[in-house]
Amino acid sequence: MNTGVTISKADLAHLFDRYYKVHRAESGLFEGTGIGLALVKELVELHKGTITASSEYDVTEFAVKLPLGKTHLKDDEILKDSTDYISQKYETFSSEEITDEFPDASADKPVKDEQNIVLIVEDHGDLRKYIRENLSDNYNVIESPNGKEGLSKALEVIPDLIISDVMMPEMDGYTFCKKIKADDRTNHIPVILLTAKASTEDKLEGLELGADDYLIKPFNPDELRLRVRNLIKTREQLRQKFTSEMVLKPADVIVPSTQMQFMKKIQGIIESNLEDESFGVDKLASEVGMSRSQLHRKLKAITNQSTTEFIRNFRLQRAAQLILQDAGTMGEIAYKVGFNSQAYFNKSFQEVFGCSPSEYKKSQKPTEN
Numbered sequence: 001m002n003t004g005v006t007i008s009k010a011d012l013a014h015l016f017d018r019y020y021k022v023h024r025a026e027s028g029l030f031e032g033t034g035i036g037l038a039l040v041k042e043l044v045e046l047h048k049g050t051i052t053a054s055s056e057y058d059v060t061e062f063a064v065k066l067p068l069g070k071t072h073l074k075d076d077e078i079l080k081d082s083t084d085y086i087s088q089k090y091e092t093f094s095s096e097e098i099t100d101e102f103p104d105a106s107a108d109k110p111v112k113d114e115q116n117i118v119l120i121v122e123d124h125g126d127l128r129k130y131i132r133e134n135l136s137d138n139y140n141v142i143e144s145p146n147g148k149e150g151l152s153k154a155l156e157v158i159p160d161l162i163i164s165d166v167m168m169p170e171m172d173g174y175t176f177c178k179k180i181k182a183d184d185r186t187n188h189i190p191v192i193l194l195t196a197k198a199s200t201e202d203k204l205e206g207l208e209l210g211a212d213d214y215l216i217k218p219f220n221p222d223e224l225r226l227r228v229r230n231l232i233k234t235r236e237q238l239r240q241k242f243t244s245e246m247v248l249k250p251a252d253v254i255v256p257s258t259q260m261q262f263m264k265k266i267q268g269i270i271e272s273n274l275e276d277e278s279f280g281v282d283k284l285a286s287e288v289g290m291s292r293s294q295l296h297r298k299l300k301a302i303t304n305q306s307t308t309e310f311i312r313n314f315r316l317q318r319a320a321q322l323i324l325q326d327a328g329t330m331g332e333i334a335y336k337v338g339f340n341s342q343a344y345f346n347k348s349f350q351e352v353f354g355c356s357p358s359e360y361k362k363s364q365k366p367t368e369n
Contacts, residue, residue, distance in 0.1 A: 007055035015053050016041040017196065048072050115140045116160040116232050121150030121176060122194065123168045131163060134221045135228060147171025151179055154186050158297030161232055163215075166195040174209055181210030184262050185294050188301050190231040194219075239304040259302055266299075270314050277338045281307045315339070316352050323361050330357050 007015065016037050044051045049066035070078060118139045122128045123146050132141045142157060144150035148170035154162060162180065166173035173193050180186045190212040207214075213227055269287050273279035284307065285295045296307050303310055315337040322333045334345035349357050 007053075007060055012053055012055055014196075016051070046077075117142065117157060118228065119144065119150065119154055119157065119159040119162045121147060121153075121162065121164040121168070121173070123165065127165075130221075131224065134224055138225075139228070147173060147176035150176055154180060154189070155183070155294070158186065158294055158301070159189060160235070160301065161228060162189055162191045163228070164191060164193055166193055174205060177211050178209045184288075185290055185298060187262075188235075188259050188298065190235065192227060192231070235301065239302065262298075263302065266310075267314065270311055271318075274315065274318060274337055275335070277340045279338065280311065284311065312348060313352060316349055319345070319349065319357070320353065320360060323357055324364055333357075 041051050044064055044066070047066050049064060051062060051064045053060060053062050055061070116139050118135055118141050120128050120131050120141060120143045122131070122143075125145075128143050128145075132143065135141050139160075142153060142159065144153045146168045147164070150162075150164065151171065164173045164176055168176075171179075173195075177191050177193065180189060180191060187210070191210065192213045192215055193211045194215050194217060196217045212231055215224060215227060266284070266288060269284060270279070273283070281292055281295070285292050288295060290298065292307070299305060299307050299310050305313065319333050319337045319339075322328070322336060323330075327333060328336070330345075331342050334342055337345075339345035339348070346356055349355075349360070353360055355363065
């Protein structure tokens with residue numbers, strides 16, 4: 001028996017569902033059932049019993065009915081020697097591995113540049129642990145227990161992908177997703193929403209806010225890994241396409257609409273400071289309203305280039321256009337795009353285009369009949 005608030009009939013019907021969230025009007029928060037009651041129901045049913053719940057006058061009661069004896073069980077459903085089974089089941093676990101605590105955001109592993117970063121925003125510690133264990137072999141996994149902290153973590157780290165629950169305290173998943181997609185610093189990040197609701201209306205609500213995918217609870221871990229891998233792979237393909245196209249036609253590069261305005265803003269700022277040889281990462285980050293690390297993660301996610309590489313390559317692309325337009329000597333063109341050293345300009349041009357500026361001019365010159 002639990003002496004607490006009365007559970008509504010609508011919520012009572014879902015009380016044994018894994019991770020079902022009950023909304024408390026008096027607090028405005030969601031409280032979850034976790035997996036405890038779902039496991040109890042499964043255990044009772046394994047014994048061919050039933051479990052029911054009733055709730056009224058702020059008292060919730062559970063009734064468990066189990067048949068006596070074992071004649072109702074099959075031979076393969078009866079454990080012959082529980083002692084041997086228990087010792088065999090747990091002998092591989094050390095005392096250090098057995099804990100009632102679950103990792104939270106403070107237990108994040110150090111972020112490694114070579115791995116994609118996945119942010120889990122989920123208020124259930126056991127579900128966060130479950131997701132983390134299924135992804136940590138291939139990704140840097142960081143965590144937040146609610147949408148409010150998740151938003152701060154996303155802005156701080158700029159992850160490659162976010163997995164967020166829909167019903168959470170502090171800030172629900174829909175609001176969280178909307179804020180992620182409305183911010184220039186994070187709107188490129190794919191978001192997977194976790195929900196126990198599978199209706200078309202619920203999915204459409206999340207998709208209209210910019211969610212990239214949905215995962216219905218309870219979900220298969222293989223499906224989780226596949227969806228994460230596919231979304232990250234899609235972003236990688238876009239980066240490669242962007243990088244290859246931008247080398248030749250920077251003004252004609254097509255990027256997803258959510259990033260289009262951001263990229264136009266970045267290119268416009270660099271264009272306005274093209275002749276300023278001192279213009280670099282700090283000035284660009286300041287003008288776009290981001291920290292150095294935020295801008296680096298954002299550009300890396302879209303173009304697969306660091307901020308320094310992006311600025312340099314943009315200068316060189318403009319130089320290539322000026323060369324074809326016979327806009328001056330090689331020295332004058334180098335100065336116009338912010339290079340004060342002819343030798344460094346030639347070296348950088350060679351690295352990007354695979355030939356010297358003069359060779360590039362000859363190779364692009366129309367052949368005479």
